[in-house]
Amino acid sequence: MNMPFEAVVFRPLPRPLKPFPQETEASFLARLATANAMPVQRLQRPSHWLESRLDPVGRLSVISGQPRTAIRYAIPRWERQAWNIPQGPFAATARWACRRCVARRTGTPGQGVMVWMSKHHDQVCIPHRLWIGRAVEAPANQFDLADLPEIVAAQKRHYRLLRRYGPDVINVCYEQTSRFWTTLLQHGYRISDLTQRLARLQPGDSPTKAPSAPPPSRGSSISSA
Numbered sequence: 476m477n478m479p480f481e482a483v484v485f486r487p488l489p490r491p492l493k494p495f496p497q498e499t500e501a502s503f504l505a506r507l508a509t510a511n512a513m514p515v516q517r518l519q520r521p522s523h524w525l526e527s528r529l530d531p532v533g534r535l536s537v538i539s540g541q542p543r544t545a546i547r548y549a550i551p552r553w554e555r556q557a558w559n560i561p562q563g564p565f566a567a568t569a570r571w572a573c574r575r576c577v578a579r580r581t582g583t584p585g586q587g588v589m590v591w592m593s594k595h596h597d598q599v600c601i602p603h604r605l606w607i608g609r610a611v612e613a614p615a616n617q618f619d620l621a622d623l624p625e626i627v628a629a630q631k632r633h634y635r636l637l638r639r640y641g642p643d644v645i646n647v648c649y650e651q652t653s654r655f656w657t658t659l660l661q662h663g664y665r666i667s668d669l670t671q672r673l674a675r676l677q678p679g680d681s682p683t684k685a686p687s688a689p690p691p692s693r694g695s696s697i698s699s700a
């Protein structure tokens with residue numbers, strides 16, 4: 476019996492790599508390419524004239540040497556997870572993963588990993604007490620919050636509220652509260668303990684830089700400028 480010819484276009488790369496939870500496809504491909512010292516384009520299209528029947532998950536699974544389920548679970552493009560999908564006004568956004576989580580999981584402290592996070596809900600890595608949210612331009616700029624436990628507590632409280640009331644309620648509350656604070660700041664009010672908080676921030680395991688405006692926690696007070 477004649478079997479139809481099927482070209483093997485995608486083969487396992489010499490150095491396999493595990494995806495980081497919630498990692499973006501671009502980040503995973505870039506890390507895989509770096510680990511195997513080859514351009515990303517070659518990973519995506521190893522042959523100019525042979526076509527593969529594998530779907531994107533299958534391709535990534537073969538070249539990275541990971542089970543298909545691991546790829547589907549880790550990369551949200553294919554495994555959309557409830558509220559944390561990159562759509563709508565409360566979209567998920569690609570940000571640097573916590574540098575301490577990356578060091579722990581990959582064993583490579585300097586490696587940059589981009590992951591999908593909720594724009595509004597994910598601001599702090601609670602186990603590592605690191606600011607990973609807004610205004611972080613590079614992993615080295617993720618603030619150490621060891622001396623600011625109230626910010627870590629605010630993130631915990633936020634997650635509790637999210638679990639209790641769900642994203643439909645909390646998203647609206649977040650939007651209205653953000654508008655409230657923005658209006659206050661536009662009218663010349665300043666968070667009275669902002670300067671003191673910035674002074675308390677200590678450099679972590681690498682040089683850090685202050686984000687432009689950490690969001691106020693519930694314990695913040697305001698005063699007229």
Ligand SMILES: [Zn+2]
Nearest residue numbers: 573576600603
């Ligand atoms: Zn972490």
